[in-house]
Amino acid sequence: MLSVRNLTLQYPNGKRALADFNLEVKPGELVVVLGGNGSGKTTLLRCITRTLAPTGGEVWLNGTELSHLTGDKLRIARMALALVSQHASLVRRRSVLSNVAAGSLGRHYNMWTAIGGLPSDELQAAYGYLDEVGLRDLARQRAGTLSGGQAQRVAIARALAQKPKAILADEPVASLDPEAAEDIMRLLRRLAEEENLAVLCVLHQVELAYSYAHRVVGIRDGRIEFDLPRADVSREAVKRLYISEAA
Numbered sequence: 001m002l003s004v005r006n007l008t009l010q011y012p013n014g015k016r017a018l019a020d021f022n023l024e025v026k027p028g029e030l031v032v033v034l035g036g037n038g039s040g041k042t043t044l045l046r047c048i049t050r051t052l053a054p055t056g057g058e059v060w061l062n063g064t065e066l067s068h069l070t071g072d073k074l075r076i077a078r079m080a081l082a083l084v085s086q087h088a089s090l091v092r093r094r095s096v097l098s099n100v101a102a103g104s105l106g107r108h109y110n111m112w113t114a115i116g117g118l119p120s121d122e123l124q125a126a127y128g129y130l131d132e133v134g135l136r137d138l139a140r141q142r143a144g145t146l147s148g149g150q151a152q153r154v155a156i157a158r159a160l161a162q163k164p165k166a167i168l169a170d171e172p173v174a175s176l177d178p179e180a181a182e183d184i185m186r187l188l189r190r191l192a193e194e195e196n197l198a199v200l201c202v203l204h205q206v207e208l209a210y211s212y213a214h215r216v217v218g219i220r221d222g223r224i225e226f227d228l229p230r231a232d233v234s235r236e237a238v239k240r241l242y243i244s245e246a247a
């Protein structure tokens, strides 16, 4: 279970990007976050992964509070949180398989830095993660030759190699065509349900939220406007998220 309690984030310039934010994502659940540009969605994900230190509140993952951890304890806790971004950020000249296996880097931190190579069992395991995203056939292809949708699938396979408890996705379909976007959302939902992962996904595509989310969270100006099962989210409530304060 991923749980955010009373989270507050104020940037050094005084901008308060999150205020008293509360959210829970259970294993097996795909929660979609909707909100306008600048509403605090990326800030929320960065606070959860602790690339930003929250100014207040707590982030819990399966009974461990993350926001106070440092050093090795923080590194290990972070392994349980896999981040998928708008751009797949693969190493283009390397094979698909080696990109996926690189997801296990954090689990072999010392060994990898010592020997500078990929453990063979992790390469074997990487085939399994490629199976999960339906791309085993492309294992030996150079990552730089993939289409956007394929690259994003590989990024998700790389996330799985981390053996995470939760996946945090920040606009994972932003640069994909409608069909590929549906494929990725279907995949994220299946991984939530079959691998029992907690999946938190930021989207700007309202229709995809209606199609694939178990729950939808609406955020506006750093605060939660609604947090509801998909079927209870009204079109009006979603529309209000995107109307600017000044209007």
Ligand SMILES: Nc1ncnc2c1ncn2[C@@H]1O[C@H](COP(=O)(O)OP(=O)(O)OP(=O)(O)O)[C@@H](O)[C@H]1O
Pocket: 011, 012, 013, 015, 017, 035, 036, 037, 038, 039, 040, 041, 042, 043, 044
């Ligand atoms: N490093 C920073 N310093 C100051 N303000 C920041 C910083 N990073 C983000 N902000 C501000 O915090 C607010 C939330 O930004 P954030 O990136 O979380 O929005 P977002 O919901 O992800 O938007 P988008 O949909 O455009 O990606 C915005 O007003 C932004 O300008």
Ligand SMILES: [Mg+2]
Pocket: 041, 042, 043, 170
């Ligand atoms: Mg953002």
